[in-house]
Amino acid sequence: MLRDFKPLKIYFIENRIALALGLSSLLLVxxxxxxxxxxxxKSIDALTMG
Numbered sequence: 001m002l003r004d005f006k007p008l009k010i011y012f013i014e015n016r017i018a019l020a021l022g023l024s025s026l027l028l029v030x031x032x033x034x035x036x037x038x039x040x041x042k043s044i045d046a047l048t049m050g
Contacts, residue, residue, distance in 0.1 A: 012019060
């Protein structure tokens, strides 16, 4: 059963830098998307305060 995963292991080892970069990019984008509502809130608050 585990022998079936050997090609995947080889692929992950050969492309570990690209996979790490892609995963890091996804995590960064998800974290940055949390700030968009805060920016909009601050903008609306600033407009309503004058």
